Amino acid sequence: MTGWEVPIGAAIAFAGGAIATGIAQSKIGAAGAGTVAERPESAGIVIVLEAIPETLVILGFVVAAMIIIMVE
């Protein structure tokens, strides 16, 4: 019963998360780079902050995986 709509759906789920993460990380990255340039001691925090929006792509991935696996 799996047709073309399953991979497309999974792709949309993943893409959404990935794009959102990309946008968020680009901004955090820019700001983070600025922060580290001025205050190198805050590098640790910046790395963690940079990782925070990654949640989105992970969730997207999980949803995509679930769509594919569960439909199968």
Place this chain on the structure above:
Amino acid sequence: MLQKMKQVLVVGPKRDYQRIIDVLYQAGSLHLEDAKTESFTQMPIGPLDSFNADEVLSLLVRIKGQIQILTPVDAKKQLKSPFIEKYAGLSYDELKLTATSLCDSLEERLRSLETRKGDLDVRYTTLLRYEKIIKKISPLEQQLPILEGFEVTILIIQKEYESVLEIIRPFISEITRNQFEFISADLDEKNIAVITVFSKKYASKVHDFLYSKNVNEVRIPQEYSNMPLDDALTLIEADKKAITLEISEISEKIREISTRWYSDLITLKTLLSDFLEETSAYSNFGQTDYTFVVKGWIPKKSLPAIKKALHVSFGDAVVVNELEVEKETEDSAPVYFDNPFWAKPFEFFMNLVQPPRYREIDPTPIIAIFFPLFFGLIVGDIGYGLIILIFSLVVRFHFKEIAWIQQMMAILMISSIPTIIFGYVFGEFFGDFAEHMGWLHPLTLFGVTWNRIEAIIPLLVLTIGIGVFHVYLGLSLGIYNAARHHKKKHIVEKVGMLGAISSILLLVLSFAGHVPESVQIFLFILLLISVIGLIYGGGSRGVIEIMGTIGNIMSYARLMAIGLASVILALVANRLAHEIGILIVGIIIAILLHALNILLAMFSPSIHSLRLHVVEFFSKFYEGGGIPYRPFGKERL
């Protein structure tokens, strides 16, 4: 764990102060504090007549100034100075003399080179400017004959004053008795350029007239004026070349000096800065009329040693007073980690974030337990684990000198062990390679076969369960910390949060049918009480925090998700290899993909389990902002 610290006051006779400082310096365990804030019952403690740093400072400024002018030299290429080894052994006075004489010999030459270079740079930009305007005008000039004994004047007129042209022309004609050329054209959107050529004998009259008409004349430096603009351009071009040449000559000269002296200056700078650093500790010492006073924190373990050392050298003349410490003062105590060997590498993370305060719980051991666990759960592959283990061992071996690499690799090494264990549980060895070959199978525990691809839901439950446990642990630590600081409201808030989260979780479970419905009423009551507690402890924000905390717990699902991503990449690698007909190509592709996956597996899981600690876990109890322990002594320099 943090070391227990004692605040001490060391008091000795003033005449011995150099020797006392030496002994303390050798012991290298005292974290200095400003002794001048202490005071004996009646006697104020004044600052020690300390070393005057001005001299060193100004010398350092001179050296730094020269270093700035010089170009850094590759360590391999530079000429080894014959003195450089000697510097380290010099006393301060000798060092000062050497540095001063070196500065004296270099400074003037360098400064004049640098100034010359700066001037040339400025001149170059100026020439570019003039060149730009001349280039704009020169096409116009082509239409005019340039004659000997004639003067060329260029005017710029804004377009809105274009009518002025009509006035100027007849006047110039009259002044010069019609011996003139006059041509105008648009220069750019805003301005019109006018070129007039007339006999030199009318020059002053024409200029006076132009002045009275308020027209801007183009000012070109003397050396380029009164010649055809093309010639001026050629001349400017030649001058630019000459300047570039001279600049490169100067740079070459500076480079020559650099190869000879750069490392000398750097060495002197380092030594003098060290010296300055050392003497800056002196500002912490105090004195009264006859005694010399040092105040500081010392780890309890090191206290007997320092007492003994002082006693051996000075007998009873030097007293070490242990100060009674108020709870509040304890907060200003420096923190010195004291962790078992297996937790020590994880202090790296604490320093990355912020060290804890003295009276806080040091979460390092907890990170040391959970970080590898999370890492292992995410990566969960025997093959990857082994490669990471080998990788970390190799890197550790290669970079023995660099402390932070050592620490990071130790973390990876420790983390690779649970990775292998989880790999065994999940039956993964380079993805499903081993399973495919029939060597290994996912274990079946608690009625679930832990094949990560299939057991998504159980894994999700497991990770959320870990999340619940971790967050509860955090909240409990928060209660402990608050109790230690006697912050009643905080305790109530944290307890309320525990109650609220528990009741909500249990309610969810009961609605799902896993918990008997009969307890629902109690759960609601518990929730109500908890919310009241939360409002008492943290206000409305406390209630909103419930959502945050539940979000935090859900966030642990990433343990499953990232793991899943890594498994699927591994599967893809294997399957590609399988499906490509040519064996060798398939293997190469598989190896490349696995390599990529391992690389990702070293970064992503580390960052995410670190994030789970810093964001989700620490927010429940951790304050941070402690002062790192920096003992006065050898280690410091």
Place this chain on the structure above:
Amino acid sequence: MEQVHPTRMELMKKRSQILLAEQGRDLLKEKMEALIQEFFKIMVNFSESREGLEQLAIEADLALLVAEAVDDPVAVKSASYATKRQIMVDIAGKNIMGVPVPVIQKKSVALNVMERGYGLIGTSSRINEAAEKFEAEMDMIIRLAETETTLRRLGNEIQMNRRRVNALDQIIIPELKEQAKYIRFSIEEREREDLFRLKKVKKLIERKKKKKLMASVS
């Protein structure tokens, strides 16, 4: 004193000279007193102004300090370039008891904000106030210059007068008096001599007369 002819004529001349000298002296004394009075009148003012000047100088320095502190010395220096660098003063003169003293016509160099040369927009009122204070100080200096010259002139005049009075009092008048006295003495002496001679002549004549009488009698 040798030149003096001890004649009655001379004596009368001396007498009138003495009188004249004494009158002159009294006149000079009066003038001196008047000058001294004038001097002190200005002097009081002067010392007050002097203190005022010191006060003004302190205030001006403070205003400059504030301007430099808040607006950067560079801005103050820049504003200073905008000012005209000279002050023109017209000096006339007047007479105090025959002493010529200067009078400065335009006593105030104080300007208003539009006259100081720099634009108002970019320059702070602190710089402006510093300028104002210094202008006030300048005014005071000019005024003091006027009074100080006056005082010096008056002082000189008083000195000179005193010397004159002294000369009259202690040299000329006593000398004249001495001369008059000498003349008088000389005249009296001469008169006495004449009398004595007369008496002697008279005696001689009488003796001759008596001899003649005796001779005739005898």
Place this chain on the structure above:
Amino acid sequence: MDNGYVNARVKGMYSRLLDKGSLSNLILKPDISSLITALEDTPYREDLERALVLKPGLSGIEEALRQNFVRTIQKIKGFLEGEKSERYIAIFSSRWDIHNLKTILRGKRIYVPSGQIRENLIPAGEFDEALLSELLKQPDIRSVIDLLATFDVSYAAPLTEVFPEYTEKSDLIILENALDRFYYERVIGLVQGKSTEEQIIRQLVQTEIDLINLKSILMMVRDDIDPDDGERILLEGGRVFNLKKLRVMLKLGSVAGVIESLEGTPYRFLEDLRSTEGDNLKISAYQHLLDEYMIRHAVRLYRGDPLSVTVVIGFLWAKYTEIMNLRIIARCKNALISPEEMEAEMVYV
């Protein structure tokens, strides 16, 4: 476009500004040399070390402060190079162009040697070293203006326009006014857009114009300037006061009157000062309040939209204020002024 990177750096720089505590600490230092020692522990260290080699004591500190400020502006301009927001920063920094240009014109008029004029320039603006040194080389005011025209610097136009009037009356104010007027007109013109960013900056500039006008009027009224003559000093485009209102204020004739007329405007705080301190206050006392208002207003921008260029503008004002405060401390310390008087001149943000 957002300014994530730049703003993060600026925030880092902002966090290194001295807080009130460290400033009061500096105020309490007994003398200049201990002040220098204390400043060694601040971000001014590097500039201070360099400046003190050439100029000892107070002038060294002042030089260091100036250098630091110039360096800060250059640094921020470096981040923003090529960005759209660069021009908003230019709004702030080009006021030093005006200062430099005015200084050169003033100096050239009375034939001050170029070297001396140069010492009073602050290269924080848009003019580069090359332009400044060419300007300094010119013999007189006319040739300075001509050179500006030659290099196509926009200030040439307003100066050329009023030059005949200047030659006629020989009044430098004419040239300076033309410059100031041009500057503010251009700035207002730059921020006519509808974006929030431009609106905020426009408001800031308009407020500044108001404050400048107010200050000018107070100064002129105090000196009994003929209102018809005073009009030429007034700037158009203020936030609260239009030209008509300003003219009315100029005709009020007394400082007290002008201040009373502020009732109902955001600047009525001057009235509070007047009513507590009396009518004989110096204009600078009012200006202090006005400056403070301006600085507060500008620094508040720092806390606005974290991704907007306004953060940078707010920071620059805060930095400017800090440098002013430090200069006040240093100058006053040198002249043994008491801490209380010192604090009266300072502005805390």
